[in-house]
Amino acid sequence: MSGTPRALIVYESMFGNTWKVAEAIGDGLRTVIDTDLVRVDRAPAEIAPDVRLLVVGGPTHAFSMSRPSTRADAVNRGDVVMPADTGIREWLGALPDRTTATISATFDTRITRIRRLPGSAARSAAKLLRRRDFRAMVPPATFFVDDTTGPIEEHELARAQQWGVDLGRELRPVLGPIRRRMRRSA
Numbered sequence: 001m002s003g004t005p006r007a008l009i010v011y012e013s014m015f016g017n018t019w020k021v022a023e024a025i026g027d028g029l030r031t032v033i034d035t036d037l038v039r040v041d042r043a044p045a046e047i048a049p050d051v052r053l054l055v056v057g058g059p060t061h062a063f064s065m066s067r068p069s070t071r072a073d074a075v076n077r078g079d080v081v082m083p084a085d086t087g088i089r090e091w092l093g094a095l096p097d098r099t100t101a102t103i104s105a106t107f108d109t110r111i112t113r114i115r116r117l118p119g120s121a122a123r124s125a126a127k128l129l130r131r132r133d134f135r136a137m138v139p140p141a142t143f144f145v146d147d148t149t150g151p152i153e154e155h156e157l158a159r160a161q162q163w164g165v166d167l168g169r170e171l172r173p174v175l176g177p178i179r180r181r182m183r184r185s186a
């Protein structure tokens with residue numbers, strides 16, 4: 001383990017709503033830990049050892065994480081904010097096996113009006129992470145958009161920021177011993 005512990009948020013977004021949620025979560029998390037935010041098509045192929053918390057989020061497509069076909073569908077529905085050739089499913093699938101213990105958390109966006117339907121990208125992503133020995137810090141979280149292309153209401157973004165703050169609080173007891181060790185060796 002090396003460097004100052006930090007959090008990394010990797011997000012996928014077609015119409016910009018999950019991006020806004022990721023930024024709000026980052027604002028919350030930064031009250032506790034240095035946090036980097038990166039789009040999935042620019043995300044590192046490996047998780048650096050100083051990343052103590054990995055947060056992954058994306059839009060729910062067809063009851064799960066997006067696939068090439070659902071992203072192609074999204075492109076036909078409106079202007080997209082990132083290339084459709086990759087998503088969190090592909091990025092998580094290509095991650096190498098863990099060499100250091102990393103804690104994880106996942107989130108997604110879904111449509112308010114069909115909130116009773118099952119299926120969540122966050123839950124699917126959490127399953128993939130568990131298989132790769134990441135330890136989930138909190139249950140998967142969902143933030144709601146008004147319709148397929150949005151918008152997302154301010155109260156959902158406020159909830160996302162608070163989720164980030166709460167996640168940071170959960171992380172504190174885990175970071176405490178690391179910070180103390182770092183102070184001693186400084």
Ligand SMILES: Cc1cc2nc3c(=O)[nH]c(=O)nc-3n(C[C@H](O)[C@H](O)[C@H](O)COP(=O)(O)O)c2cc1C
Pocket residue numbers: 012013014015016017018019058059060061062063064070071073074077109110111112114115117119145147148149150
């Ligand atoms: C092809 C496709 C399939 C979708 N399937 C679902 C779904 O199963 N459940 C749901 O709640 N929303 C579904 N949605 C709506 C997305 O969740 C919504 O577009 C997304 O939350 C917006 O986030 P973004 O702007 O970051 O892409 C779907 C959208 C698309 C384009």
